[in-house]
Amino acid sequence: MKWKMTGLFLIPLLLMTVAFTAINLTAAFYFLSGEENPEKEASESFFSYTEYTVAFARFITFVKGKPSITEEGQAQLIQRKAWIQILDPNGNEAYSLRRPESAPVRYTPGELVHYYKYSGAIEDSTLFVSWVSKDDEKWTYIIGYPMSYIAKYMVEFNPLRIMTFWKEGILTVLGLTFLMVLTIGYFFGRKLTKPLVEIINGIKLLAQGRYMVKYQPEGLYKDVYQSLNQLADALQASAVQRARTEKMRDEWVTNLSHDIKTPLSSIQGYGEILADLEYEIVADERRKYAEIIVGKTRYIESLLDDLRLTYQLKNHLLPLDKKESNIVEMLRQIIIDLLNDPQYGSCKMEFIPECEQVFLVFDHGFLTRAFTNLIYNAVIHNPPNTQVQIQVMEREKAVEIIVEDNGRGIEEEEVKRLFTRYYRGTNTNERHQGSGLGMAIAKQIIEAHQGIIEVKSRIGEGTCIRILFPKTEKEPPER
Incomplete structure (x- = not known):
């Protein structure tokens, strides 16, 4: 490869040297044999x-x-x-x-x-x-x-010596000249082609999936080296993200398969009982079994709906019906509905709006679902006596909403994966059943409203989720 690249520079250099010499000799003979008279045509x-x-x-x-x-x-x-x-x-x-x-x-x-x-x-x-x-x-x-137009100078020479010099001297001079050009061209070509060989080898390494390519940006190909380093970093980051996504997808498929298989087992079991004519059951039992089958079916349907929704949100396929509404009232209704649920009636929850009316343009149904997921997540992933606090504050250019708890907290690695579509945290307790898409859906809905969501958490101290919405959709909120 090195010799091939060097030859690409060396051969044109030799040809240019020969052409340059011939042109100069011809021009010298032409100009020296005549005179340019500026006063003539x-x-x-x-x-x-x-x-x-x-x-x-x-x-x-x-x-x-x-x-x-x-x-x-x-x-x-x-x-x-x-x-x-x-x-x-x-x-x-x-x-x-x-x-x-x-x-x-x-x-x-x-x-x-x-x-x-x-x-x-x-x-x-x-x-x-x-x-x-x-x-x-x-x-x-x-x-x-x-004399300024034409001059003559006498030159004495020996024809025999010229013939000898032509046979020996001229050939020697030409040989030395070409050898010198060849040597200079070789080292010059090596200097030019060495970076190209390095760049080609670097591209080959990238093609093989070896992204640890690093070059010092310098010399004639400084920009190329810098671009190659950036490409290597981007490909490496993409490979890491792809591996992480594959791992989370596998985890999600495993969890989803388990969540679907469990209710399917119940549906199959109770269905076989109802279908067995030899098995005598009273009307109350039959109704109880049927209700279980319907409930499990709805649960599976809910999982599939979550999967479809996150796909639509990711690909911007879901049209939002945005209207100006009071977000304080929306959050208050979510909290009331949760506390009215017998399962969560004993939860300690505090709602602190800075003012009673904060108007934003949003899709009421989807944003209700997003905050329901966030608030329920703070409840079901913490001990029963956990204090959950929801705050609403109006800033100059944004509306800030904080969902904070003093529960068990989340590890730093899990915080990074909290809003991933295929992730379910390790702190999930027995009360929670779901696809693991709730937090991902919440984040996607908030971002579809040009919002920003941030999470801070410490083990043993609790978790704080901060959401910012711009007051106008044209301006992103300031962090």
Whole structure:
């Protein structure tokens, strides 16, 4: 994997090096072999001075045996800031235009060669030489160009040594160059690909369910490392939550199966008695057995209704019929109904509303069920002499309701799971029969009213449940 990733960087680097070298050599040859004259048209900005000098012969004319230059030729020389001398066959000047004062008027062959070879031999000029024929005689002409436009420098070389160098030196230089590029590219590629390999390996670990991937966010891939760490944390939290949910689901299925199996056993037993024609029973017994069967059937139906309700609340499928009502009156009626129940008539309960009228917009039926579950939970999971206190307080932006008891309390781990759909606390006593969905349903109903519910509890001291409702549905309550 490392070599493959490195190769992805190395091969393009080598190709770019070769292309870059070829382009630069071509460009160097092109630019150095010509001159850019800013005063010329763009289409003529590059040309060969040697070719131009040779072609300039077309502008040289002879009148009565004396050389001259056409107006077009003069204009071009002036445009290029060049000067010209035309020499007769004996090397004497026969014509000149813009000739520098330091330029001789007669040239020997040696002088002509010297001035031609070296730029700057005559002021700041570079000389190019050609000739024109007239009556079987050759007239030499010299054109001098500014050194800022074109310059010449002599280079001496040994052809044999060049051939040897081409065979050995050039190949050696190219080999060393490619070796250097290969080495630099390898380490550069390793540096770039190492984080990518780590990231790919980290993704593979996540795919295998190993979420303990942690990287130090740094370097070029800092954001990628940070995102990978966040993904690992999220997947790990999801896995823990999934395992916890599966465990609670198993517990709930076990409890629900037990709660359904027990009344089903009673229904089956009493049903078999009623169906047995050989078994003689009086009318009172028959009615008693039938009432038991009906009661057990209703109990099972209640369990299934709870399951359906929590599913609807979780998926927001239950429409709420919200109306403005007095929540103090609703809570007072719940307490009265509980105390009128012979089973809970001896409960110690205290209702403390801050004022008699606190109006909120809520679904009366569902919110009644939610607080009934909360208050009943405080009663049935505590000893008979437990004091239960319900308080209602109106705040600036919210209504606060507290259901507090001084009972046995709840362990910290159970507090975290108190409102879970598949959870039934370990403190449930023999008086309680249910699906374990009551507290989950209460929380879901409160949250459907944009409410907040919090629980604090200490073993041996009791439990406090705090509920906050916003006065307006648009604003969430402040904790």
